[in-house]
Amino acid sequence: MTTLPPVPRARRAALPVALCAGLAAVLTACAEEPPPDPDAGTNGVGRLTAGQIETKARTAVGGARAVRLAGSLVSKGGTYKLDMRLKEAGAAGSVATANTTLELLRVGDVMYLKADADFWTHGEDGTGSPSQTDRQAAEKLGGKYVKVPEDDPSYKQLRGFTEMNTLLGGLLELHGDLHKGDRDSIGGVRTIKVAGGAGGEGGTLDVSLEGKPYPLKLVRGGKAGVVTLSDWNTDFPLEEPGEDESVDYGRQLPRTTG
Secondary structure (H helix, E strand, C coil): CCCCCCCCHHHHHHHHHHHHHHHHHHHHHHHHCCCCCCCCCCCCHHHCCHHHHHHHHHHHHHCCCEEEEEEEEEECCEEEEEEEEEECCEEEEEEECCCCEEEEEEECCEEEEECCHHHHHCCCCCCCCCCHHHHHHHHHHCCCEEEECCCCHHHHHHHHCCCHHHHHHHHCCCCCCEEEEEEEEECCEEEEEEEECCCCCCEEEEEECCCCCCEEEEEEHHHCEEEEEECCCCCCCCCCCCCCCEECCCCCCCCCCC
16 A cells, blocks of 8 residues: 655645635625626616606606506595506496496497496486386396487596596606605516605506506505506407497486496
């Protein structure tokens, strides 16, 4: 058996020093690696200021062709629950109040609403006692699309729920100084939050970090409702109902608020 010569003491002392130096270099290199970029693979708006993000979102909305808006809106007239698909040519969906649910359909300037028979039996103040004739008429109207005359007081109110640019322009408003908030995810899409006021008391808007910076969720200030916005630029069909699906009410519609 061959005996290896002993390692000189000076060399033995140098080995731990070299190992420690190498380990220190590795640890230093790891420590100097920058943290992951939260905006990697995004549209880059997360790097902008809160004001710039809001501007980008408004620009994207201004160029959109269609959207789906769902959620609740609170106003002096009550609480409305909306689920509307909107585009320039018209809209389709539903608006629910404390008393009833209305299905709305607008094709161009032609507006229809559909409701159950109970809606059509209400007096103009929502509390009147219907006559037998009114009840019979209501049975025929229930579940049918009823054309809303343009000179009816309800026409303008109902149309407001179907105008894409008007509705979005009025809703997507934050109050107070803008602040950039946390990143989140809405429907599996990464977002960046913009808040009105330091605590979001003026509302918050979640803006997409993927693709175009569309707003995906709005929490209105003053607890005035929460809506989600989806299906941006996804077209949908709009057709006036057939004769077997629609009827002519022939007089002023019942009140639709409350």
